[in-house]
């Protein structure tokens with residue numbers, strides 16, 4: 262995935278702004294996404310992720326600025342059949358079986374996937390003949406995921422795709438997402454799980470209050486944060502810890518403290534000096550979650 266291209270980008274946002282009354286859901290967003298891969302959209306509740314996806318699908322109109330999809334206006338008939346979608350709130354006919362739903366969706370697309378192969382690929386065989394309304398939440402999500410793939414899309418929006426899935430089903434979905442992206446699809450993923458973004462995303466865009474506050478690879482975000490994460494049990498107060506050199510952020514549970522620091526050596530020297538009785542010390546690389554926390558001031562996106 263690259264951020265620019267000679268031909269029309271898959272997604273091109275130019276000063277994209279969407280207001281709801283006085284609320285600005287998207288605030289002059291500029292973004293260009295070309296080629297295949299996985300783009301993760303992260304951000305706390307109300308950051309504008311869903312509004313962005315809805316705008317790309319032509320369900321919501323920009324208040325100003327523009328968003329182009331394959332160089333066309335969102336919702337354009339010519340591009341609709343190139344897009345697959347799995348949203349959070351999906352209402353499907355409860356009386357149809359999974360197989361009937363797949364057949365129905367396949368009829369919308371000029372070049373649908375082979376349904377038997379898709380059913381096998383998504384491991385739906387055990388429940389594909391049952392009515393959708395009788396399926397468990399996780400089974401419904403898996404049918405919805407298969408439906409998003411029916412048209413063999415060039416652009417695939419996955420909104421919280423693994424919510425409600427067990428670990429095995431989540432890993433299986435990840436493998437298919439990687440596969441689909443490797444075969445040429447741009448996957449736009451919004452997720453509660455930073456682990457998921459870390460596992461899948463080539464590029465991570467962090468939104469906050471409708472603005473892009475970071476646009477990088479997961480590794481890039483971690484590296485940009487730099488430093489280390491130190492955990493220990495200490496009797497030092499917050500004030501005493503705050504006075505140590507290079508502290509970026511701190512969380513505490515009783516005497517157990519976890520700090521992000523810019524220079525681990527300088528911090529550790531000062532810490533051990535200040536509290537010789539310190540115990541349970543560990544030093545680790547920052548995770549994507551640490552980077553997210555440092556960027557947004559929140560520990561998890563979307564109140565996960």
Ligand SMILES: Nc1ncnc2c1ncn2[C@@H]1O[C@H](COP(=O)(O)OP(=O)(O)OP(=O)(O)O)[C@@H](O)[C@H]1O
Pocket residue numbers: 281284285286304305306307308309310311312313563
């Ligand atoms: N139809 C609407 N009417 C009024 N305000 C809206 C509407 N849709 C979204 N908003 C507001 O726009 C802002 C962005 O919402 P959006 O749903 O895009 O955020 P999000 O990042 O997807 O959040 P979440 O993680 O909670 O799903 C929020 O403040 C939300 O309340």
